[in-house]
Amino acid sequence: NAGVTQTPKFQVLKTGQSMTLQCAQDMNHNSMYWYRQDPGMGLRLIYYSASEGTTDKGEVPNGYNVSRLNKREFSLRLESAAPSQTSVYFCASSELAGGPKVAGELFFGEGSRLTVL
Amino acid sequence: GENVEQHPSTLSVQEGDSAVIKCTYSDSASNYFPWYKQELGKRPQLIIDIRSNVGEKKDQRIAVTLNKTAKHFSLHITETQPEDSAVYFCAASNAGGTSYGKLTFGQGTILTVHP
Numbered sequence: 568n569a570g571v572t573q574t575p576k577f578q579v580l581k582t583g584q585s586m587t588l589q590c591a592q593d594m595n596h597n598s599m600y601w602y603r604q605d606p607g608m609g610l611r612l613i614y615y616s617a618s619e620g621t622t623d624k625g626e627v628p629n630g631y632n633v634s635r636l637n638k639r640e641f642s643l644r645l646e647s648a649a650p651s652q653t654s655v656y657f658c659a660s661s662e663l664a665g666g667p668k669v670a671g672e673l674f675f676g677e678g679s680r681l682t683v684l
Numbered sequence: 685g686e687n688v689e690q691h692p693s694t695l696s697v698q699e700g701d702s703a704v705i706k707c708t709y710s711d712s713a714s715n716y717f718p719w720y721k722q723e724l725g726k727r728p729q730l731i732i733d734i735r736s737n738v739g740e741k742k743d744q745r746i747a748v749t750l751n752k753t754a755k756h757f758s759l760h761i762t763e764t765q766p767e768d769s770a771v772y773f774c775a776a777s778n779a780g781g782t783s784y785g786k787l788t789f790g791q792g793t794i795l796t797v798h799p
Binding site: 600602607608609610611612615625626657672673675676677678 | 729
């Protein structure tokens with residue numbers, strides 16, 4: 568099993584360009600998440616998808632959109648990149664333990680390092 | 685929403701010493717408190733977690749304690765080794781409403797273990 572796979576691993580964009588980060592998991596998890604990691608700020612939730620067909624905003628959703636394409640795939644799109652979106656992006660998935668409101672272990676992808684010039 | 689504060693931001697110890705990292709959270713409805721370790725250039729990985737129905741959990745050299753009244757929890761690493769050097773993140777999950785397993789993370793602690 569590959570676990571959580573995200574692409575690309577590295578990307579450089581110019582301000583105003585758009586791009587999509589792809590994420591796929593092969594663990595049959597219902598829930599998927601996109602986090603961004605910035606120095607000194609921990610991991611901040613951008614968007615999440617509790618189950619196929621649903622998405623919702625996290626802490627820092629502005630400037631991003633997501634698509635839960637199917638149970639396996641959850642993509643993150645930057646429509647008009649800004650320097651403030653320079654970050655490392657992590658996709659994660661989890662199987663909620665005991666129901667929709669009980670958290671379980673997050674399995675992370677390897678990360679995507681995005682630089683916006 | 686939930687807010688998690690983590691201290692210290694950096695921690696330097698000698699091999700064999702103990703290390704303690706502390707976190708406080710704001711939402712009394714939170715009931716799940718995991719700790720993640722992230723080695724340089726790698727993905728975060730779960731090392732231990734605790735739920736609100738217990739006060740302490742141990743796994744070999746690591747332990748986590750939870751004080752729900754004071755809303756704080758701590759990670760304890762004993763007999764530290766150089767391979768423990770990494771960034772450690774605490775997190776909390778609010779099981780109320782439509783949280784769906786969302787985690788709020790602390791800011792991270794860079795632990796350096798000197799041989």
